[in-house]
Amino acid sequence: MMKLTREGIAYRVACELTEGCYVNLGVGIPCLVPAFLPAGREIFIHNENGTLGVGPPAAPGAEDPDLVSANREFITLVPGASVFDHAASFGMIIGGHLTHVVLGAMEVAANGDLANWHVPGQKVPGVGGAMDLAFGVPNVWIAMTHVNNKGEPKILNACTCPLTAPRCVKRIFSDIAVIDVTPGGLALREVVPGLDPAAVQAQTGAPLSVAQDCREMDVPESFNGVRLIA
Amino acid sequence: MIDKTVASCREAVASVCDGATIMMAGFGGTGVPGQLAEALREQGAANLTVIHNGGGDDDNGLGGLMLDGRVRKLIASFPNSPRAWAFRDRYLKGEIELELVPQGSLVERIRAGGVGLGGIYTPTGVGTPLAAGKEIREIDGRQYLFEKPLRADFAFIRAHQGDRLGNLRYRFVMRNFNMIMATAAKTVIAEVDQIVPVGTLSPEEIHTPGIYVDRLVQVERLSGKAKRPPEGSA
Numbered sequence: 217m218m219k220l221t222r223e224g225i226a227y228r229v230a231c232e233l234t235e236g237c238y239v240n241l242g243v244g245i246p247c248l249v250p251a252f253l254p255a256g257r258e259i260f261i262h263n264e265n266g267t268l269g270v271g272p273p274a275a276p277g278a279e280d281p282d283l284v285s286a287n288r289e290f291i292t293l294v295p296g297a298s299v300f301d302h303a304a305s306f307g308m309i310i311g312g313h314l315t316h317v318v319l320g321a322m323e324v325a326a327n328g329d330l331a332n333w334h335v336p337g338q339k340v341p342g343v344g345g346a347m348d349l350a351f352g353v354p355n356v357w358i359a360m361t362h363v364n365n366k367g368e369p370k371i372l373n374a375c376t377c378p379l380t381a382p383r384c385v386k387r388i389f390s391d392i393a394v395i396d397v398t399p400g401g402l403a404l405r406e407v408v409p410g411l412d413p414a415a416v417q418a419q420t421g422a423p424l425s426v427a428q429d430c431r432e433m434d435v436p437e438s439f440n441g442v443r444l445i446a
Numbered sequence: 447m448i449d450k451t452v453a454s455c456r457e458a459v460a461s462v463c464d465g466a467t468i469m470m471a472g473f474g475g476t477g478v479p480g481q482l483a484e485a486l487r488e489q490g491a492a493n494l495t496v497i498h499n500g501g502g503d504d505d506n507g508l509g510g511l512m513l514d515g516r517v518r519k520l521i522a523s524f525p526n527s528p529r530a531w532a533f534r535d536r537y538l539k540g541e542i543e544l545e546l547v548p549q550g551s552l553v554e555r556i557r558a559g560g561v562g563l564g565g566i567y568t569p570t571g572v573g574t575p576l577a578a579g580k581e582i583r584e585i586d587g588r589q590y591l592f593e594k595p596l597r598a599d600f601a602f603i604r605a606h607q608g609d610r611l612g613n614l615r616y617r618f619v620m621r622n623f624n625m626i627m628a629t630a631a632k633t634v635i636a637e638v639d640q641i642v643p644v645g646t647l648s649p650e651e652i653h654t655p656g657i658y659v660d661r662l663v664q665v666e667r668l669s670g671k672a673k674r675p676p677e678g679s680a
Contacts, residue, residue: 264549265473265619281476281667282606282617288474299618301625301653302473303557306550310570334575340501340534341546342526343576348550351570382573 269297501530560629
């Protein structure tokens, strides 16, 4: 079965981020997005620890210990970037100033409920900034595999894991589909080449309606030597 | 003449007593007052309540205080990083109480404490397990939950430069929790890379005005060269 690689999902997300977006990227697949943003498109990447305008990773030998990402990777800043403290950083998040956040997920429900912070049975809990991002940012996008590593659907009628935030997800980018969360339920917008809507529905734990303009996903086999389709 | 500088980290933390509540700034290894925390390890105060974003790294600084069994309670948002193993061990044995707070709520609770407010109403957490037991209030059609302010006996801060008046300047992402924690404790102690003469820092580049700071001490950077930390260990 044809599906997108993790990089393929990131590529598809990157296509959708338009000039002028202020976006925070979660760990996992979302972190791969910047590599696929077209050069010259002005998009500002926000980090919880107080940066707006994160650029490429720092080159070896040019690392600055006071300039790191929220994941502790050495970064650079783009021209026009700014730095600020945690109160300003989370004010941007909770105040709704960022335009997008791209997050991974364990489960997403048909009404947009998101569960991505706590696995039942996890011994030490930790939430970090996940809830603030899910509650505060207007466009919560999810980049994830369509099913978990047991092959079970991650898109469900109702989440079974503790919620990060209720009714927050607007769009899901998976390895086989793009799905919008609408007031009327889940709308299938795009399907990976070679698959039909019924096959996507078979891997989804909640009803999908096929959008009128539902189309085949436009993702090349590879990009700069990186395989996008598995 | 006002002079808030002290000669050593040992002197800077000497007044911390058993049972104290301490804010420790820093995030993901940057802006962490690690040498003040190490001095506190030597000093011996125990039964501490610590407010910090994470659970401490490895076996030094806050991680070392965890390892030594000196922390009674941790108020944090992300105590489950792999490097917080010392906290994890104590927590799983039931030896440390954990109050888990979303990161933005942690920030705003400290900010509220620092500016004299009685708490905050935040949307973050409504309808999730972290709202348990908290007041929910509808304001202009949206639900918010009440979070109490946080204040502390001490705040440990790290900055790049400071002067004898306690004015501080940070580099890049060092600001993180440092700027707000510096406002929310009775006694604020800063470790800095460099103490500079008054007037060296222009008014426009002072991030933490000296009014907030009680003591500051110059420390050597532990590693002169940047060292790449393990990936995925926020």
